[in-house]
Amino acid sequence: MAANNSGSEPPIPEDDEGLGGVTHEEEAAEAKGKAPAASTTTMNRSGSRPQLDLSGAAIHGTLEDRNPTILLPNQSDDISHLALDIGGSLIKLVYFSRHADQPTEDKRKLSTKRRLEIFTGARRSYPVLGGRLHFVKFETGKLNECLDFISSKQLHRGGVDSPSWRSGAQPDNIVIKATGGGAFKYADLFKERLGVSLEKEDEMDCLVAGANFLLKAIRHEAFTHMDGQKEYVQIDQNDLFPYLLVNVGSGVSIIKVDGHGKFQRVSGTNVGGGTYWGLGRLMTECKSFDELLELSQRGDNSTIDMLVGDIYGGLDYSKIGLSASTIASSFGKTISDNKELSDYRPEDISLSLLRMISYNIGQISYLNALRYGLKRIFFGGFFIRGHAYTMDTISFAVHFWSKGEAKAMFLRHEGFLGALGAFMSYEKHGLDDLSAHHLVERFPMGAPYVGGKIHGPPLGDLNEKISWMEKFVQKGTQITAPVPMGAPATTGMGGFERPTSKGDILRSDASAALNVGVLHLVPSLDVFPLLEDPKTYEPNTIDLDHDEFKPSARSCGEGGCQ
Numbered sequence: 001m002a003a004n005n006s007g008s009e010p011p012i013p014e015d016d017e018g019l020g021g022v023t024h025e026e027e028a029a030e031a032k033g034k035a036p037a038a039s040t041t042t043m044n045r046s047g048s049r050p051q052l053d054l055s056g057a058a059i060h061g062t063l064e065d066r067n068p069t070i071l072l073p074n075q076s077d078d079i080s081h082l083a084l085d086i087g088g089s090l091i092k093l094v095y096f097s098r099h100a101d102q103p104t105e106d107k108r109k110l111s112t113k114r115r116l117e118i119f120t121g122a123r124r125s126y127p128v129l130g131g132r133l134h135f136v137k138f139e140t141g142k143l144n145e146c147l148d149f150i151s152s153k154q155l156h157r158g159g160v161d162s163p164s165w166r167s168g169a170q171p172d173n174i175v176i177k178a179t180g181g182g183a184f185k186y187a188d189l190f191k192e193r194l195g196v197s198l199e200k201e202d203e204m205d206c207l208v209a210g211a212n213f214l215l216k217a218i219r220h221e222a223f224t225h226m227d228g229q230k231e232y233v234q235i236d237q238n239d240l241f242p243y244l245l246v247n248v249g250s251g252v253s254i255i256k257v258d259g260h261g262k263f264q265r266v267s268g269t270n271v272g273g274g275t276y277w278g279l280g281r282l283m284t285e286c287k288s289f290d291e292l293l294e295l296s297q298r299g300d301n302s303t304i305d306m307l308v309g310d311i312y313g314g315l316d317y318s319k320i321g322l323s324a325s326t327i328a329s330s331f332g333k334t335i336s337d338n339k340e341l342s343d344y345r346p347e348d349i350s351l352s353l354l355r356m357i358s359y360n361i362g363q364i365s366y367l368n369a370l371r372y373g374l375k376r377i378f379f380g381g382f383f384i385r386g387h388a389y390t391m392d393t394i395s396f397a398v399h400f401w402s403k404g405e406a407k408a409m410f411l412r413h414e415g416f417l418g419a420l421g422a423f424m425s426y427e428k429h430g431l432d433d434l435s436a437h438h439l440v441e442r443f444p445m446g447a448p449y450v451g452g453k454i455h456g457p458p459l460g461d462l463n464e465k466i467s468w469m470e471k472f473v474q475k476g477t478q479i480t481a482p483v484p485m486g487a488p489a490t491t492g493m494g495g496f497e498r499p500t501s502k503g504d505i506l507r508s509d510a511s512a513a514l515n516v517g518v519l520h521l522v523p524s525l526d527v528f529p530l531l532e533d534p535k536t537y538e539p540n541t542i543d544l545d546h547d548e549f550k551p552s553a554r555s556c557g558e559g560g561c562q
Ligand SMILES: Nc1ncnc2c1ncn2[C@@H]1O[C@H](COP(=O)(O)OP(=O)(O)O)[C@@H](O)[C@H]1O
Pocket: 086, 087, 088, 089, 090, 091, 139, 180, 248, 249, 250, 251, 272, 273, 274, 275, 276, 277, 289, 290, 380, 381, 382, 383, 384, 385, 415, 509, 512, 513
């Protein structure tokens, strides 16, 4: 909402000591009495237009959090607060909020930071405010709840804490960036209900921008998930492109990404998240997506799927590498049984369906990776849902068909790529610059949000519910997801012998309709700001224990080494 900002610089509030923070490097430099490196906390600030300052971006939360907040410690402009991705199934919101409830520890840190700014003569005429990126989703069918949420928090006007809201100076024409089909379909409704215009951003542009941002700027964003094991992947920022991005939303888009803004949608399939949820709902009468997913965790697909052994009289078809327990035909067994739908267990139906769709997506993705010679495939979209079985099935398909050559990777902010891309499109940020920044991840002692059941006082109106929920969501029911046991030499995940391996956890959403998360960006200084080209600089480390660096007898006098 560029209209929100007049360009004038707000005065430094008396009580802003609690806002922002410093890194260990800053504190260490100060402790040594050295001038720290010049502060480079602001990126791409041009003119008086509000800018998004991504320096020091980091996740705030534990490694297990899904869609955690991103802390933006150095954000000082009154930036656009809200962007939307209105998809076929879900509406995704990304919004920025300033620090309002800074812990005392950070107050101490800001004093250090402000002293540093004085010390270095950094010309900062506005306070370092810092803030967070929040991630929220609603079902598209419940658009009114989403509009109520935006309205209750006044997100379309920059939030209830924004200077323009507090001063009562409301812009006439508020513009919110939005992507996804709903940006077209529901534009009139947004105008009618909130008085805002939706500025449409292309969905593919946004998916790519969101993925590039997360992969370049956020540590512990990407991970592999194989045989129930999750492993974070260290992304080499200088060697990210090209990669294949597969967004599994209602439908599936497959995009070859070659750089920032450089991509091609190379394929897609209409068998996606909407197919699982739609068919699953019809066949099991589940009332929510999570209910359907949970059912699958108690399922046994061998009652539904036709296995190689069913066809070969219990034998393997080893000549072409198929074990007896390999699925020969998803849902194939139901044709020979003289049974009705109601004779099958919903649990088994859900598992067969989930496996069929996940495996198919993995296989199609691999074929596209093969077509373009790509080895890395990142999967996003809310179908993934951080669900162990889904991720393992996709990973298995990619691994099996590529003979281990290609790798499936997943993203913690899986469903928010488009919304993040729309958020960043307010200003065209030079994302390449991110690689020059030192990114730090902080884990709080007690993570405020771990997802799951809500414990606390009775809920009042929606606004109260939301802010309360953001603060007090506690660890919820942990559901053990089954992990497929694949015979490595067969196509298709082996036989689904009843999975025994303890998989990851399906964390229930904060509510069936709403999922809230936050991601924080913590501050940092450039380590060597005078480097000609910080992007290409590879810091080396020296092992002081190495013989070469150990003091020799000759260099140590009797009084010991100096
Ligand atoms: N709470 C939920 N409600 C509905 N679908 C969900 C939910 N959580 C995950 N999903 C899955 O996510 C898919 C939508 O993913 P998303 O990336 O939001 O796509 P879209 O942009 O098409 O809405 C659904 O089709 C469904 O498979």
